[in-house]
Amino acid sequence: MPGKPPLLFDEAFLRKLERLSLVARRARSGYFRGERRSTRRGQSVEFADYRNYVRGDDLRALDWNIYARLERPFIKLFEEEVDQTVHILFDASASMDWPPHPAEHHKWNYARRLAAALGYIALANHDRLTVAALSGDAFTPWGPERRRRSIHRLLAFLSDLPAAGQTRLVPALTRYAGQTKRPGLLFLLSDLLTPEDLRPGLSTLQYRGHEIALLHLLSPDEVTPSLAGDLQLQDVETAARQDITINATVKTLYRQKFDAWQGEIEGFCRQRGIHYTLLTTDRPFETLVLHFLRQRGFVR
Structure with missing residues (x-):
C-alpha cells in the first residue's frame, strides 16, 4: 500500500477548499437539501x-x-439555525487502494480528498459533521464536530487512514445506522466492489431517516480495462487468484456485465430516492466537486 500521499492535503488543495467554503457561505440558506431550520x-x-x-x-x-x-x-x-447534520462514510477496503502505485487516478487518495472537501464545506457552514471509515463490519468515526477550526483534525484523520482488508458494507452500514442518533444528509463513498447485496444496508439508513448521496467511485481501468493477453489476476482483498486470457470478446463481455451491475445499482437508487452518481477518478477533482455540488443544489 502507498504511504501517506505527499500532495493530498498541501497548501494548494487547502486553498481550493477555502474557495469552496466561500461558495457555500454565500448559499447558507438551504445549501443542503433536506435542511431543517428552527422557525421558533x-x-x-x-x-x-x-x-x-x-x-x-x-x-x-x-x-x-x-x-x-x-x-x-x-x-x-x-x-x-446551524444545527444541520452531515455524515460522510467511505469504504476503507483494500480495493480502494488502486491502482497499485500512487497516481492522479488513485481511488483512495481521491476518496479522501472528496471526503475532505465535503467535510470542509460542512464545517465552514457550522453543520454537525461526522466522518467514518468503513472497514470489516464496523466503522472508525471522527466527530461529531461543527467548528471550522476542526478541519485540521479532520485532515489528519483522513491522511492517516489505511485502505486494507475487506469491508462488509451491509453490516457496517447497519451498525452505523443503529449507533447514530441524529439522521441527516449522508454521503457514502465506495467502489461497491463487494459480493454482497448493498440494498439492505441502504434501506436501513433510509429507515433511520438519512438522506443518502451514493458516490460510486471507480478508476477508469475498472470501467474500461486496458489489460490484454494471458494473465493471472489476484483479488486484492481475498488473495484469490484466477488465470484468464483477456481478448476483445472478454472485454466486451466484461463491459456488458459491468453495465448491468452498475445499472441495477442506479435503478435501485432511483426507485428509492437515493442520489446516485458514478464518479471516475480521471475527472479533474475541482471540476468534479463544483459540478456535483451545484448540480444537486448543494451550492448556489
Whole structure:
C-alpha cells in the first residue's frame, strides 16, 4: 500500500477548499437539501458564529456593531439555525487502494480528498459533521464536530487512514445506522466492489431517516480495462487468484456485465430516492466537486 500521499492535503488543495467554503457561505440558506431550520422566535438560543450577509437575509440578524467597525454586513448565527447534520462514510477496503502505485487516478487518495472537501464545506457552514471509515463490519468515526477550526483534525484523520482488508458494507452500514442518533444528509463513498447485496444496508439508513448521496467511485481501468493477453489476476482483498486470457470478446463481455451491475445499482437508487452518481477518478477533482455540488443544489 502507498504511504501517506505527499500532495493530498498541501497548501494548494487547502486553498481550493477555502474557495469552496466561500461558495457555500454565500448559499447558507438551504445549501443542503433536506435542511431543517428552527422557525421558533424569541427562544433562548446559543450564539454560534458569523457569516457574510446574503441578499434576502433577515436584517434583524445583522450585527450592527461589527458593521460599524468593519463596514461589512455580517449575520449572527445561532445554534438552532446551524444545527444541520452531515455524515460522510467511505469504504476503507483494500480495493480502494488502486491502482497499485500512487497516481492522479488513485481511488483512495481521491476518496479522501472528496471526503475532505465535503467535510470542509460542512464545517465552514457550522453543520454537525461526522466522518467514518468503513472497514470489516464496523466503522472508525471522527466527530461529531461543527467548528471550522476542526478541519485540521479532520485532515489528519483522513491522511492517516489505511485502505486494507475487506469491508462488509451491509453490516457496517447497519451498525452505523443503529449507533447514530441524529439522521441527516449522508454521503457514502465506495467502489461497491463487494459480493454482497448493498440494498439492505441502504434501506436501513433510509429507515433511520438519512438522506443518502451514493458516490460510486471507480478508476477508469475498472470501467474500461486496458489489460490484454494471458494473465493471472489476484483479488486484492481475498488473495484469490484466477488465470484468464483477456481478448476483445472478454472485454466486451466484461463491459456488458459491468453495465448491468452498475445499472441495477442506479435503478435501485432511483426507485428509492437515493442520489446516485458514478464518479471516475480521471475527472479533474475541482471540476468534479463544483459540478456535483451545484448540480444537486448543494451550492448556489
